[in-house]
Amino acid sequence: MDDVFQYIDEHSSLYIDRLLHLLRKETLAIQRKGIAEGAEYVVGLLEDIGAVPKLIPLGETTYVVTHLDGSHNHTIGFYNHFDTQPPERLEAWNSPPFDPIVHDGILYGRGATDNKGNLVARICAIEAYKNVRGHLPINVIFLHDGEEEIGSPNMPTFLDQYGELVDKADGWVWEGGDKNSDEQLEIYLGVNGMLGIELEVVTSQEDLHGSRSAIVPNAAWKLIWALNSLKDSSERILVENFYEQVNPPDPDEMAILNSLPIDPVSIKRKYQITEFAGGQSLAKALERQYLYPYLNISGMVSGYQGDGMKCILPHSAKCKLEFFLAPDQDPEKVFSHVSNHFKDHGFDDIVLNPYTTMPPSRTKPTAGFAQLAMELANEIYENGTVVYPIMPGFNPMGLFTKRFGVPAISLGVGNANSRIHQPNENVRVEDFLLGIKFIAALLERLGQSPQSWK
Amino acid sequence: MDDVFQYIDEHSSLYIDRLLHLLRKETLAIQRKGIAEGAEYVVGLLEDIGAVPKLIPLGETTYVVTHLDGSHNHTIGFYNHFDTQPPERLEAWNSPPFDPIVHDGILYGRGATDNKGNLVARICAIEAYKNVRGHLPINVIFLHDGEEEIGSPNMPTFLDQYGELVDKADGWVWEGGDKNSDEQLEIYLGVNGMLGIELEVVTSQEDLHGSRSAIVPNAAWKLIWALNSLKDSSERILVENFYEQVNPPDPDEMAILNSLPIDPVSIKRKYQITEFAGGQSLAKALERQYLYPYLNISGMVSGYQGDGMKCILPHSAKCKLEFFLAPDQDPEKVFSHVSNHFKDHGFDDIVLNPYTTMPPSRTKPTAGFAQLAMELANEIYENGTVVYPIMPGFNPMGLFTKRFGVPAISLGVGNANSRIHQPNENVRVEDFLLGIKFIAALLERLGQSPQSWK
Structure with a gap:
């Protein structure tokens, strides 16, 4: 050449x-x-x-x-x-x-x-x-x-x-x-594959005084409970059947993963963090990064955002949820699992609007x-x-x-x-x-x- | 006269x-x-x-x-x-x-x-x-x-x-x-008494690409897990010792409560809601309104708020939390219970900034x-x-x-x-x-x- x-x-x-x-x-x-x-x-x-x-x-x-x-x-x-x-x-x-x-x-x-x-x-x-x-x-x-x-x-x-x-x-x-x-x-x-879904919950017609929250459901709380049902603090995704298409890695892929340089100190310094996601080891986090799915929130919003106090009961809450999918997962199937999960857990009032779908x-x-x-x-x-x-x-x-x-x-x-x-x-x-x-x-x-x- | x-x-x-x-x-x-x-x-x-x-x-x-x-x-x-x-x-x-x-x-x-x-x-x-x-x-x-x-x-x-x-x-x-x-x-x-606290969690120095969320902790998720630990979907507040100063109502107070007009249909119509907070009866909700404490979120925010997708990992998340206190509760004590709750449940990275304190x-x-x-x-x-x-x-x-x-x-x-x-x-x-x-x-x-x- x-x-x-x-x-x-x-x-x-x-x-x-x-x-x-x-x-x-x-x-x-x-x-x-x-x-x-x-x-x-x-x-x-x-x-x-x-x-x-x-x-x-x-x-x-x-x-x-x-x-x-x-x-x-x-x-x-x-x-x-x-x-x-x-x-x-x-x-x-x-x-x-x-x-x-x-x-x-x-x-x-x-x-x-x-x-x-x-x-x-x-x-x-x-x-x-x-x-x-x-x-x-x-x-x-x-x-x-x-x-x-x-x-x-x-x-x-x-x-x-x-x-x-x-x-x-x-x-x-x-x-x-x-x-x-x-x-x-x-x-x-x-x-990765990608399934991006905007979640929205609307509990009443307009924001009310915060003291109404003894009686009127709060959209922010509904969203929190729904989101909490999706993932635990060890980063495990709790949606039923979610992992059905997640296959264990090949020996070849594990060999690749095991060959990756692992330097927890420099990665913590790079992102200025004190712990890795899920409170786990970097090795575990890298396994998730390269072989398993994970679930990100890129934004959420509800109610009053300004300084000081404005004591309202928010009537709506929104969140952008992004599933980074593992190699064999099908975004359409995952969407259906998430949708069923909310129905099965009593979160029927969560509206799901998918905004990005990409196969892995x-x-x-x-x-x-x-x-x-x-x-x-x-x-x-x-x-x-x-x-x-x-x-x-x-x-x-x-x-x-x-x-x-x-x-x-x-x-x-x-x-x-x-x-x-x-x-x-x-x-x-x-x-x-x-x-x-x-x-x-x-x-x-x-x-x-x-x-x-x- | x-x-x-x-x-x-x-x-x-x-x-x-x-x-x-x-x-x-x-x-x-x-x-x-x-x-x-x-x-x-x-x-x-x-x-x-x-x-x-x-x-x-x-x-x-x-x-x-x-x-x-x-x-x-x-x-x-x-x-x-x-x-x-x-x-x-x-x-x-x-x-x-x-x-x-x-x-x-x-x-x-x-x-x-x-x-x-x-x-x-x-x-x-x-x-x-x-x-x-x-x-x-x-x-x-x-x-x-x-x-x-x-x-x-x-x-x-x-x-x-x-x-x-x-x-x-x-x-x-x-x-x-x-x-x-x-x-x-x-x-x-x-x-009611009032304890208003802004919660803030910061997990890294700046927003990162969403794909980093396999490794870097997500502030929005941290906030969700912390909030979820405070209250369940039946509106029960889960903070340890929170109810220690909540005394059962007097017979006189119960008599007052029982004399209140209860019209679930018109209240649902008034707020255009389909259910009461906690999925409970109006009687139960009114009891909470007039005799027991309850916990409102007046606002929360993290990451990207715009239309469409901006796939980021938010480095911070905030929430305004408002405890409506029952007659015998002391806001300072409640603050200390909440603070201990977060420490005891591994949410040490939640920063609490109280913004309103009023005794009941x-x-x-x-x-x-x-x-x-x-x-x-x-x-x-x-x-x-x-x-x-x-x-x-x-x-x-x-x-x-x-x-x-x-x-x-x-x-x-x-x-x-x-x-x-x-x-x-x-x-x-x-x-x-x-x-x-x-x-x-x-x-x-x-x-x-x-x-x-x-």
Whole structure:
């Protein structure tokens, strides 16, 4: 691969310019701002490397799908998104979030890592390989999403209507990832599923004087009792049948988990906490993080929020509940269990409004696609890799792996201080270029190997 | 009393004018607006009837204390306040809240009942009696408070520094009360105590991504578990030793309770509810309302409140908790029980900030002062009376009855639709004038009776 790597080094200014250019576009899905323009720019980038992308407007967003033919029959898919998180808090940025700069080898701007850095790196990798070798070793599909940061709400519809545009991929490289603080590349073999539900309870028509609470039910208390019935203080979820689809981890997955670095002191320092969730050991918490489901509350509100006393009986209470699902759980089934749980426990007045539903994704560490990528990463990244069963969080990966029955992994150009979603997001130029090389080499490795990808 | 009553009827225009005048003053303790001016006007009113009031500025408020001598040695105290609730929501008023009008025999304005209507009625009653009879039958103390609507925060200091100005009262008539929808006068023999505590739990330095909740404790969950440990869904308070000062009601109090009208259907309709608190009968709920303590949440908040999803792990959660205390409970002791409860149950990270502390007040229905007032009210109010062991809520009454060991009752000029604290607050002119007559007659009755007031 020396020829391709040399070409990449010689074209580094061009590649960095492409990234700077894309970072200057404000593409904020949550504000429905600049998405069509972002898609147009991505189309231009792809045309520059000789591809013929399709622009697919859908709902309030736009997808870009691109196919490039290779000399072998395998097809790799790359999923990236060109929308970003909003830049807030603006005053915390040292340089303007949409006027990126390179300083001391680090490129700063909103989206530098998440996800424009990865998006541009992968396109440049394809171009470099093609220009040096005159062909691609395998087929490539690019799928560019314009609303990942708001949960890709149109993706199920996209797959229903345009699924045949992406169903040829035999394996996916998902949006990205970081190096950890030991400079090891982090590789994720899956992602949590997500079930986000807003709970609401309304007990009367309007807020009353607090002294009425002897007689009139209090919405805040109802919500508290209902929530308390869902999870105990050891973090065990108490919903009947909730764990029915939670399978014990494979020996391979346990081996991965047991190989993870565990440093309770530094993690406590990082988050400035005195204990781990559930009052448990870090080992137990990491097991939950990577192998089991867990239940978050991202917000709740009821009644009076101001200073001092306003003695009212709140007539309504709300809560946003987020189930991070384990690899084999089905969000629809979980929703039905939660709904039944409330009915069975006398909380019939809790109204459930699901707002996000994403299936989990799990690729076995033994899958050929993952094996080849991990093997190559250990050759290319000098400090080696750390492999995680899942990326904590949720994204549309599971929609693809579940529907098409193919493997997917996620890795990328970030570093331990890339500050994604935060002010001063950045990517190191060196990591960006190494990421391009890795993707180019991955095409070759996948094209050369006779191994099944599954 | 016909002579005095006739005098009152002849001077009704003057009395209504006095009330209209006072209602034109914006006296909003919560905004620290117009309190000194309100006090000055009350002083003027009292000087008009020949009294020599004392103005006592204290902290950010002003008290007015007035003594009038009578021919017997007993002293009656009247507690009223000249501050009001803010008028919001302004757009819901049919006439300007501080430009009162009389329409169809009803006087509308903020404070018409609570508490300027009662304040003016009582001063006019004293004047009428004195002018007709040339003397007062008993001594009178007026105490006028300027910050009742924010919980009279300076009252304990006032009593410490100026207690001797009010310690001669052998019995107090507290600020007011209403007629119910059957036109019966409601008489309250006491009031709940109050312990308001803000709970706060902080689990980390800042909000994190929701996926960290497998590892980092969630402040919202901590608060939920802590709150759930305080009260079960049958409204039973689970704090250890909480009920130690809750005594079973007297037979007299039970008799009062059993005499209360119970109409579950109309109460459900009034509040538009489908069940009573605790899922219990109205009888049980009323027992709690008038004889037992109960625990309200007036507000709670944590994390993200907006629409849609923002998947965060909230680092803090807050809640305003209000204990409505039964007649013999001591708020300081209850605070210590709650504090111990959290420590004993592993909720050491819950921070408790008490914001309101008021002792309860209980006057036995057999106390002479209450007996004489109830007897007279049954003569004067043609539909009779309903007597309640306590007024649900809290006010400084307990500071007086506890400190001075004297009885206190509360009753007044309101009606079932007086809308206190709400837009279009009002008092019926007829009730205002009857209230003046009742107070005048009460002076005479108390002066004539040889009965002990206790």
